[in-house]
Amino acid sequence: MSIQNNDVIIGLEVHIQLTNLKTKLFCSCSNDYRGKDPNTYVCPVCIGLPGSLPVINKKAINFATRLAIALNCEINKSMYFFRKNYFYPDMSKNFQISQYNKAGGKAFADGGKITIKLNSHKKDVILNRIHLEEDPARLVHKGSIATSPYTLVDYNRSGVTLIEIVTEPVMSSPEEAREFLKQLKSIVQYSGISRLDLEGSVRVDANISIKGHERSEVKNINSFKEVERALRHEIVRQKNLLKRGKDLIQETRHWDDKRRITISLRTKEFEADYRYFPEEDLVPIEIDNRFIQQVKDDLPEMPNERSLRLRREYDLSEFDSDNLVLDKDIADFYEEGVNSDASFGPNEYKQYCNWLMNDILRVLNEQNKTIKDTKLHPHQIVDIIRYINEGKITTKIAKTMIEDMLEGFSISEILEIKGKKRISDENFLIKLGNEVIEENPNIVKDCRVNPKAKEALIGKIMQKTKGQADPHIARNIILKILEKKGIID
Amino acid sequence: MKLLEYMGYELIEKIKNKDISVQELLESCFVRIEETEGSLHSFVNFSKEKALDKAKLLDKDLKNGKKIGGLYGLPLANKDLICVKDFPTTCCSKILKGYRPPYNAFVIERLIEDQGAIHIGNTNMDEFAMGTSTENSCYGPTYNPWDITRVPGGSSGGSAASIASGQAILALGSDTGGSIRCPASFCGKVGLKPTYGRVSRYGLVAFANSLDQIGTITKCVYDSALMLEIISGKDPLDSTSVDKKVEKYTKGLDKPINKKVIGVPKEFFGEGVNKEVENVVKKAITKLEGLGAKIISVSIPHLEYTVATYYLICMSEASSNLARYDGLRYGIMSKNLSGDVYDVFSRTRDENFGPEVRRRIFLGTYTLSAGYYDMFYIKALKVRTLIKNDFIEAFKNCDAIVSPTMPSTAFKIGEFINDPLQMYLADILTCPVNLAGIPAITIPCGFNSNNMPVGFQIIGDYFDEEGILNIAYQLEQELNIYRKIAPVTK
Numbered sequence: 016m017s018i019q020n021n022d023v024i025i026g027l028e029v030h031i032q033l034t035n036l037k038t039k040l041f042c043s044c045s046n047d048y049r050g051k052d053p054n055t056y057v058c059p060v061c062i063g064l065p066g067s068l069p070v071i072n073k074k075a076i077n078f079a080t081r082l083a084i085a086l087n088c089e090i091n092k093s094m095y096f097f098r099k100n101y102f103y104p105d106m107s108k109n110f111q112i113s114q115y116n117k118a119g120g121k122a123f124a125d126g127g128k129i130t131i132k133l134n135s136h137k138k139d140v141i142l143n144r145i146h147l148e149e150d151p152a153r154l155v156h157k158g159s160i161a162t163s164p165y166t167l168v169d170y171n172r173s174g175v176t177l178i179e180i181v182t183e184p185v186m187s188s189p190e191e192a193r194e195f196l197k198q199l200k201s202i203v204q205y206s207g208i209s210r211l212d213l214e215g216s217v218r219v220d221a222n223i224s225i226k227g228h229e230r231s232e233v234k235n236i237n238s239f240k241e242v243e244r245a246l247r248h249e250i251v252r253q254k255n256l257l258k259r260g261k262d263l264i265q266e267t268r269h270w271d272d273k274r275r276i277t278i279s280l281r282t283k284e285f286e287a288d289y290r291y292f293p294e295e296d297l298v299p300i301e302i303d304n305r306f307i308q309q310v311k312d313d314l315p316e317m318p319n320e321r322s323l324r325l326r327r328e329y330d331l332s333e334f335d336s337d338n339l340v341l342d343k344d345i346a347d348f349y350e351e352g353v354n355s356d357a358s359f360g361p362n363e364y365k366q367y368c369n370w371l372m373n374d375i376l377r378v379l380n381e382q383n384k385t386i387k388d389t390k391l392h393p394h395q396i397v398d399i400i401r402y403i404n405e406g407k408i409t410t411k412i413a414k415t416m417i418e419d420m421l422e423g424f425s426i427s428e429i430l431e432i433k434g435k436k437r438i439s440d441e442n443f444l445i446k447l448g449n450e451v452i453e454e455n456p457n458i459v460k461d462c463r464v465n466p467k468a469k470e471a472l473i474g475k476i477m478q479k480t481k482g483q484a485d486p487h488i489a490r491n492i493i494l495k496i497l498e499k500k501g502i503i504d
Numbered sequence: 505m506k507l508l509e510y511m512g513y514e515l516i517e518k519i520k521n522k523d524i525s526v527q528e529l530l531e532s533c534f535v536r537i538e539e540t541e542g543s544l545h546s547f548v549n550f551s552k553e554k555a556l557d558k559a560k561l562l563d564k565d566l567k568n569g570k571k572i573g574g575l576y577g578l579p580l581a582n583k584d585l586i587c588v589k590d591f592p593t594t595c596c597s598k599i600l601k602g603y604r605p606p607y608n609a610f611v612i613e614r615l616i617e618d619q620g621a622i623h624i625g626n627t628n629m630d631e632f633a634m635g636t637s638t639e640n641s642c643y644g645p646t647y648n649p650w651d652i653t654r655v656p657g658g659s660s661g662g663s664a665a666s667i668a669s670g671q672a673i674l675a676l677g678s679d680t681g682g683s684i685r686c687p688a689s690f691c692g693k694v695g696l697k698p699t700y701g702r703v704s705r706y707g708l709v710a711f712a713n714s715l716d717q718i719g720t721i722t723k724c725v726y727d728s729a730l731m732l733e734i735i736s737g738k739d740p741l742d743s744t745s746v747d748k749k750v751e752k753y754t755k756g757l758d759k760p761i762n763k764k765v766i767g768v769p770k771e772f773f774g775e776g777v778n779k780e781v782e783n784v785v786k787k788a789i790t791k792l793e794g795l796g797a798k799i800i801s802v803s804i805p806h807l808e809y810t811v812a813t814y815y816l817i818c819m820s821e822a823s824s825n826l827a828r829y830d831g832l833r834y835g836i837m838s839k840n841l842s843g844d845v846y847d848v849f850s851r852t853r854d855e856n857f858g859p860e861v862r863r864r865i866f867l868g869t870y871t872l873s874a875g876y877y878d879m880f881y882i883k884a885l886k887v888r889t890l891i892k893n894d895f896i897e898a899f900k901n902c903d904a905i906v907s908p909t910m911p912s913t914a915f916k917i918g919e920f921i922n923d924p925l926q927m928y929l930a931d932i933l934t935c936p937v938n939l940a941g942i943p944a945i946t947i948p949c950g951f952n953s954n955n956m957p958v959g960f961q962i963i964g965d966y967f968d969e970e971g972i973l974n975i976a977y978q979l980e981q982e983l984n985i986y987r988k989i990a991p992v993t994k
Binding site: 059062064065067069071102107109110166168290295297298 | 585586587593595600603605606607609705706707708709710713714740741742743744820821823824827828830832833834845846849869872873874877881882
């Protein structure tokens with residue numbers, strides 16, 4: 016039997032934490048639980064104490080409305096929350112307050128779509144619905160689940176707001192799924208509802224089948240990057256079974272991101288019956304057109320519109336503008352830069368785009384940073400383009416200046432430093448590194464949870480040397496000291 | 505006259521006038537408890553020392569001319585499912601043994617922290633409020649102060665017995681299908697179930713959250729009005745509490761009722777209602793007529809479906825509300841930790857829930873299950889709407905509806921313990937009120953030939969607590985039997 020690629024059917028359920036909310040979905044505990052001592056961000060409501068009652072976070076309704084508008088969904092004007100009943104140690108009440116579009120219930124919003132482009136081919140990924148629900152607690156294991164001698168429960172995450180985006184089963188390859196998630200991520204960022212770079216802010220379940228056969232649902236995919244990997248694995252697994260003449264069964268599988276395989280959790284006959292029914296402790300949510308209009312008016316321009324506008328205003332190609340708008344911070348940076356010099360024309364617009372998207376982003380990727388983690392200012396790229404176009408420096412030299420630019424040095428300063436001696440004396444820099452670590456205990460502590468905190472320490476060495484330290488050596492020294500102290504792996 | 509024979513509002517006057525001290529009143533309650541608790545078992549936990557400390561403090565404040573709140577240190581008995589900070593609140597279930605909530609319920613804040621009532625202890629009840637007799641308590645039953653071979657009614661049996669016997673002056677209860685009105689009726693006292701949403705449920709441990717309502721059990725209607733004024737109102741922590749003006753209920757009691765139209769639903773005097781009870785209630789209706797009220801006949805045609813509807817809904821909700829008791833975070837966990845986490849959860853629940861609670865969880869889980877949900881739960885919701893509409897229809901023609909509170913007087917301990925269905929049927933006259941979400945009050949209207957009290961139920965339209973309190977007060981004054989203290993004898 017031959018299996019074509021377009022025989023693959025993929026549907027996704029994407030859970031996104033609304034990390035930009037200040038408080039949890041049903042109580043006033045802080046949402047900002049990451050890196051905090053376990054079970055300190057809790058109250059009678061989110062720990063499910065007898066007698067406690069949920070109260071809806073109105074801002075969560077606002078955020079869900081933003082996303083629903085951005086995704087072109089049909090928002091339901093009146094809806095209930097439902098209880099999803101099942102026993103699990105991460106569930107403080109042994110039911111999850113969620114929304115349900117059956118049994119008389121309605122989702123937050125129905126339908127909607129995201130248009131993806133792949134190999135210059137456009138496709139609409141149709142959404143089934145989006146809905147709000149509470150996040151369960153976090154289960155903590157020592158090492159892997161299978162070998163951990165214990166399971167600890169940290170309720171700090173319990174009750175944090177999740178929004179679930181359910182697509183129709185309309186994607187036909189892992190690449191399409193990847194493009195869909197790329198666009199979704201961008202829309203979420205533009206909507207201002209979540210920071211998806213935060214650990215654990217995204218969880219994906221994927222439904223995968225080969226046309227004419229039973230589907231499997233792969234759970235526990237904990238980042239967008241893993242989705243493509245998990246899908247590839249699962250498609251190969253299913254195809255191999257079919258090739259060997261075996262039947263596929265409807266089952267739930269678990270993505271093991273360490274071993275990069277899916278493992279069967281349960282088959283259909285053991286699927287849980289969640290006994291959904293209305294949550295009577297909450298009153299129905301009523302959403303009127305005026306509210307929707309108000310939210311709409313407050314929404315920024317979405318990536319699609321922005322791409323069209325950039326093409327128009329800056330004469331960019333579709334490819335360039337699509338890439339540029341994907342990350343709102345980059346696009347904002349771009350517009351600020353090119354608008355700051357009135358003499359810029361189409362050539363410079365294109366030049367600026369190339370500098371930003373190729374040269375700067377490459378270095379950022381190498382350093383595992385976002386543009387906001389650096390001191391780079393839009394004007395610096397304007398300057399460097401001027402220097403190049405005026406023949407003051409060559410493009411080759413300009414490219415060697417990027418790391419210093421990221422440290423916030425102006426082009427003239429860098430040229431001045433370049434004239435001076437680079438400090439690459441390791442012993443001297445180790446001494447400085449140790450000083451920096453001793454002087455900044457809070458940043459050092461932050462390094463345990465925030466991978467970006469170490470950049471601040473490297474910056475401190477640069478400061479001490481007025482930017483003359485060799486940044487590569489400085490970086491290596493900081494990393495080595497932190498490793499030695501067991502602060503990072 | 506002994507202190508325990510006075511009404512709450514009269515004791516407030518005595519304390520205000522410095523005829524007695526807060527401490528004196530409190531001590532007299534504890535003396536009465538000493539005398540009678542061995543026969544009654546109204547309480548499951550006492551707060552004697554803390555209560556005495558507070559009484560002394562209030563007396564001192566009073567002496568110094570400070571304000572001490574409108575309840576002037578009246579001793580309050582609290583049902584064991586309303587959370588009192590740091591005090592054992594166990595729902596009379598083994599599974600919550602030793603559990604002390606870290607917070608006060610809304611009503612506790614209002615009554616005790618704001619208005620100066622003194623919490624003397626928590627009262628006995630059917631486990632998680634599931635019962636009509638207070639026999640389903642992990643601490644053993646409470647006995648009826650009028651005849652200690654009989655049940656006090658339930659589930660708020662301890663609260664009713666404590667008021668009827670003079671152990672406490674004010675009591676809190678909760679009413680899901682009659683849990684305040686049944687014991688108040690069986691113990692011959694005043695029981696008020698407010699409109700759903702009138703009083704915050706924050707801190708009330710849920711049995712069936714779309715039906716549960718906190719209310720009061722008191723010696724007289726005036727005391728109920730007084731408590732209701734204090735505990736009503738919007739609470740931001742309970743989304744279902746309603747932001748509606750709280751009337752001065754005590755001020756509306758004196759109004760004449762000669763303009764009132766009172767509906768008597770024939771279905772509430774049907775086959776299951778004991779003849780003696782019916783006669784006593786009918787006599788009270790003629791008294792209302794004597795006060796000038798117009799008596800008309802009304803109909804609640806779907807009454808016969810209410811018990812089935814009520815039990816389907818309350819069990820479904822209970823199966824979910826009680827899921828959280830798994831021993832992991834609080835309460836008791838099985839000592840046998842073998843097997844996986846589900847084994848430990850199951851064992852914990854199996855060992856520590858009583859038979860009635862387990863029965864309701866089983867049935868409720870069943871009725872919410874795939875394939876049965878539409879057949880049972882959804883259907884019950886539809887009938888609930890019909891019952892609600894019956895009342896809305898009836899209130900187009902009358903100001904209040906009256907009936908017996910219970911189809912019988914208090915039955916013997918153990919009489920129905922092995923016949924749960926018979927026990928469920930006793931809720932027929934009270935549970936329709938919860939299904940509709942309207943308010944109702946019961947007052948004693950006489951005694952049967954065994955000298956057991958008969959309860960008279962007055963049902964009001966949504967948020968018309970003022971109206972039913974007014975009628976109840978006028979009838980109470982006319983009947984003038986409310987001062988009788990139960991003898992605590994066989």
